[in-house]
Amino acid sequence: MRPAAHAHPAPPPAGADDFVIRVEGLEKTYASGFKALETVDLAIRRGEIFALLGENGAGKSTLIGAICGLVRPSGGRILVDGHDAVADYRAVRAKIGLVPQELHVDSFERVMDTVAFSRGLFGKPRDPAFIEGILRELSLWEKRNDKIIALSGGMKRRLLIAKALAHEPTILFLDEPSAGVDVELRREMWQMVHRLRARGVTIILTTHYIEEAEEMADRVGVINKGEILLVEEKTTLMRKLGRRELTLHLREPLAALPDGVAGPALTLAEDGRSLTYVFDSQSEDTGIAGLLRSLAEAGIEVRDLATSESSLEEIFVSLVRGRPQ
Numbered sequence: 406m407r408p409a410a411h412a413h414p415a416p417p418p419a420g421a422d423d424f425v426i427r428v429e430g431l432e433k434t435y436a437s438g439f440k441a442l443e444t445v446d447l448a449i450r451r452g453e454i455f456a457l458l459g460e461n462g463a464g465k466s467t468l469i470g471a472i473c474g475l476v477r478p479s480g481g482r483i484l485v486d487g488h489d490a491v492a493d494y495r496a497v498r499a500k501i502g503l504v505p506q507e508l509h510v511d512s513f514e515r516v517m518d519t520v521a522f523s524r525g526l527f528g529k530p531r532d533p534a535f536i537e538g539i540l541r542e543l544s545l546w547e548k549r550n551d552k553i554i555a556l557s558g559g560m561k562r563r564l565l566i567a568k569a570l571a572h573e574p575t576i577l578f579l580d581e582p583s584a585g586v587d588v589e590l591r592r593e594m595w596q597m598v599h600r601l602r603a604r605g606v607t608i609i610l611t612t613h614y615i616e617e618a619e620e621m622a623d624r625v626g627v628i629n630k631g632e633i634l635l636v637e638e639k640t641t642l643m644r645k646l647g648r649r650e651l652t653l654h655l656r657e658p659l660a661a662l663p664d665g666v667a668g669p670a671l672t673l674a675e676d677g678r679s680l681t682y683v684f685d686s687q688s689e690d691t692g693i694a695g696l697l698r699s700l701a702e703a704g705i706e707v708r709d710l711a712t713s714e715s716s717l718e719e720i721f722v723s724l725v726r727g728r729p730q
């Protein structure tokens with residue numbers, strides 16, 4: 406059975422090419438018999454930054470591997486810019502740059518050579534000026550003649566990105582780009598991703614680091630146990646699912662909530678000094694006016710109040726944890 410349609414984008418009219426990747430009814434069962442992907446439908450827009458969020462083992466790498474032609478699907482199909490990812494594997498790989506989590510290259514090779522070699526693998530003509538541009542952009546130019554073995558962990562990450570960009574892909578996959586990366590490199594990577602997007606490159610990143618999705622993505626997809634739970638504009642997601650909280654700091658501590666004030670959305674802090682009220686920011690009537698009135702009627706004086714919005718992290722956790730097992 407197909408999973409219920411969760412906010413998937415509507416299919417575009419025939420001939421329209423605003424979706425650069427289309428995944429239709431994709432299934433993957435590994436040789437062990439383990440079903441890593443249920444029926445996955447996903448469409449990625451040309452030029453967007455899409456974050457695929459999921460916990461360890463959710464199926465992110467399997468899904469990316471299938472799109473890149475590295476994992477053979479058990480069912481369904483994948484089109485990348487109109488090319489079938491299985492039948493037309495070479496055309497698909499030429500369009501895609503993949504930044505894996507770890508480096509699998511000969512450690513004694515030199516930086517510049519390995520990046521130029523990556524370009525050659527895709528049959529692209531030599532272009533030293535282009536390679537120089539990439540190395541400079543990633544602060545690797547000074548290290549161009551260094552052996553990979555001599556690079557720091559952060560430099561190796563930069564090299565992985567340089568190698569992925571060497572053949573001028575129009576789609577870039579970043580698998581957990583922030584894993585094991587320091588704050589400075591993370592910032593630099595985010596800036597680079599935005600520059601690439603400005604040049605028209607479509608970017609798909611997997612992460613379980615929510616701040617990354619919150620900071621970068623145009624759209625977010627949540628995957629759990631091989632199933633896409635939802636795909637949504639990041640801002641819409643945060644607005645729709647975000648609960649807001651109002652904290653009321655009381656002038657005098659309360660031992661308990663009086664009957665006329667108590668309700669399921671209201672909790673009294675353990676120390677009795679503040680009240681927390683949860684409300685739906687989309688609702689016409691948030692109930693705040695009524696709450697303040699009943700507090701006043703009960704003689705409870707409010708010293709100060711503050712609101713907060715739930716973060717993408719809270720939304721994600723409630724989505725994934727809230728699913729029936």
Ligand SMILES: Nc1ncnc2c1ncn2[C@@H]1O[C@H](COP(=O)(O)OP(=O)(O)OP(=O)(O)O)[C@@H](O)[C@H]1O
Pocket residue numbers: 435436437439440441459460461462463464465466467468613
């Ligand atoms: N070759 C394989 N054979 C059998 N099972 C596999 C294979 N590769 C992955 N799996 C299983 O498929 C599930 C999804 O794995 P996948 O690597 O796609 O998850 P992920 O979301 O990328 O996780 P992580 O964040 O840990 O990288 C996991 O339960 C994993 O153990």
